[in-house]
Amino acid sequence: MPKVTFINPDESRIELDIPVGTSLMRAATAHGIDGIVGDCGGGLTCATCHVLVEDGYLDKMPAVQANEDQMLDFTAMGRSPCSRLSCQLVVTEDMDGLTVRIADPQL
Amino acid sequence: MSEAALSTKTIDAPVLEIDPYSLEVLRDPYPFHERLREAGPAAFIERYGVYAVGRHAEAAIVLNDHARFTACGGIGIQDIRKPGDFRIPNRLLENDPPGHTAIRATLTKYLSPIVIRRWREHFETEAKGLVEELVAKGEFDGVEDVAEAFVLKVFPAAVGVKLPRKEILAIGEMRFNQSGPPNELYHRAMERAKPYLEWFENSVRREGVTPGSIAEMLFDAEDRGEFEEGIASNMVRSFVGGGTDSTITGIGHTLNKLAQNPDQWALVKADPNKVRAAFEEAIRLESPFQVTYRTTTGQAELSGVQLRPDTKVGVFLGAANRDPRKWQEPDRFDVTRDTTGIHLGFGTGAHICIGQMIARLEAEAILRALVTRIDRLEPAGLPRYRPINQMRTLDHLPLRARLG
Numbered sequence A: 001m002p003k004v005t006f007i008n009p010d011e012s013r014i015e016l017d018i019p020v021g022t023s024l025m026r027a028a029t030a031h032g033i034d035g036i037v038g039d040c041g042g043g044l045t046c047a048t049c050h051v052l053v054e055d056g057y058l059d060k061m062p063a064v065q066a067n068e069d070q071m072l073d074f075t076a077m078g079r080s081p082c083s084r085l086s087c088q089l090v091v092t093e094d095m096d097g098l099t100v101r102i103a104d105p106q107l
Numbered sequence B: 001m002s003e004a005a006l007s008t009k010t011i012d013a014p015v016l017e018i019d020p021y022s023l024e025v026l027r028d029p030y031p032f033h034e035r036l037r038e039a040g041p042a043a044f045i046e047r048y049g050v051y052a053v054g055r056h057a058e059a060a061i062v063l064n065d066h067a068r069f070t071a072c073g074g075i076g077i078q079d080i081r082k083p084g085d086f087r088i089p090n091r092l093l094e095n096d097p098p099g100h101t102a103i104r105a106t107l108t109k110y111l112s113p114i115v116i117r118r119w120r121e122h123f124e125t126e127a128k129g130l131v132e133e134l135v136a137k138g139e140f141d142g143v144e145d146v147a148e149a150f151v152l153k154v155f156p157a158a159v160g161v162k163l164p165r166k167e168i169l170a171i172g173e174m175r176f177n178q179s180g181p182p183n184e185l186y187h188r189a190m191e192r193a194k195p196y197l198e199w200f201e202n203s204v205r206r207e208g209v210t211p212g213s214i215a216e217m218l219f220d221a222e223d224r225g226e227f228e229e230g231i232a233s234n235m236v237r238s239f240v241g242g243g244t245d246s247t248i249t250g251i252g253h254t255l256n257k258l259a260q261n262p263d264q265w266a267l268v269k270a271d272p273n274k275v276r277a278a279f280e281e282a283i284r285l286e287s288p289f290q291v292t293y294r295t296t297t298g299q300a301e302l303s304g305v306q307l308r309p310d311t312k313v314g315v316f317l318g319a320a321n322r323d324p325r326k327w328q329e330p331d332r333f334d335v336t337r338d339t340t341g342i343h344l345g346f347g348t349g350a351h352i353c354i355g356q357m358i359a360r361l362e363a364e365a366i367l368r369a370l371v372t373r374i375d376r377l378e379p380a381g382l383p384r385y386r387p388i389n390q391m392r393t394l395d396h397l398p399l400r401a402r403l404g
């Protein structure tokens, strides 16, 4: 199973083994990672599962679709070039070793 | 024949002779839903010449594939591009990308989650006030005195439209019957709404909306060229239609299920954060929008079933939300179930409900206020459903609040 590391706002790190086909948002909320809120369950209407993808992995992520692109503009922290909504990051084998920083605040 | 050859063989959709819009089905849609799911990935509804989909997986495929299943033919059973249908098309919903994308992007600017979250405190204050009135009454109607009273108090004001109760309920009933076939319900609802049509047209015009509101901002955006002409008014119309009856209904179903299931009430009482899960589960179990349509653009294959071109496909969200292929014990109301973003009650794909965070905020505010203030919620009589072609909605819900 691909390993993904989440960096919390307090710099602590959590490493999860996430099955291929599961989104980072679902894996994080299922494991009680509080920094990922995911209020709308992946519907691209809340922008509360915002993460920043660390160096070297951005091009391994699925392309940003229109609804995600729109919502990224309304994250509480504000958008940066490596911003993604983690509900759209569905894990593939390619993502093994991925590190994402949890945006703060989400709400 | 080899197995590979068998697996690529496609069949025509099995024919169902049932009328999904008969009063019998509308009063209790679940036996029809089961027949539909068991018939196959898609069935053909002989009476109306349309396809119907009731399984979760295929429902999601249809809603996510606008190239093969267009929304431009309208979300009702009739094709709005053909003569005979008098509805005013929703220019966001009854539209495909890329035209849809541009309108949705602009709308999202004015109705973003940041804007919506600012309403929380006000909604909570209003909810507490209403719950005090309910406690004083002791017995009340979960639809009229709770869901309708709360939604009509906070939602129109938040977006900037004026919605008196009698008018808006008649208009809603017309709209959600009009998206079905021209049956008796349809004609009766049109007749009843007639006296209010002019009022409705005026209330979605610039002059009718509240100065300084989101609705007015949409008209200003249109003046600046952010929307094509006519979109602002069409969007205000779409909020009123999409956002009022649906939320009232969803809150009503949640109250009904909580009153009927004391064990689930106890879970929510012990942890009021669970009111959100309760609302979500009620939307799964009694989906306010039961069905939405797409139209095949060409010959299309859906999980081995061949669909004819230019034909309506009814996506029965309520059936998908109880599909045993997706859910364990699908008919059970269970607030611990993982449903948010998985059930299709808010749709999926490009048109997924843009107002869902508003609906959740309203539901959370009123349900939390109730759960924290009272100890038990009990049925005080039998609930009554109101048959509407496109919706699953409660008419009366007698409830009793118990303290201590």
Ligand code: HEM
Pocket (backbone or CB within 6 Å): B063, B075, B092, B093, B094, B104, B238, B239, B242, B243, B244, B246, B247, B250, B283, B288, B289, B292, B293, B344, B345, B346, B347, B348, B350, B351, B352, B353, B354, B355, B356, B358, B359
């Ligand atoms: C419990 C409450 C609600 C339910 C169950 C609900 C359900 C839905 C569903 C199923 C769709 C997708 C229809 C399709 O794909 O054919 C949708 C779309 C939509 N909803 Fe809601 N809705 C609710 C509340 C609201 C609210 C409060 C608003 C207010 C703004 C709203 C506005 C809209 C709009 C404008 C669309 C069209 C979006 C698009 O085409 O991109 N809804 N809703």
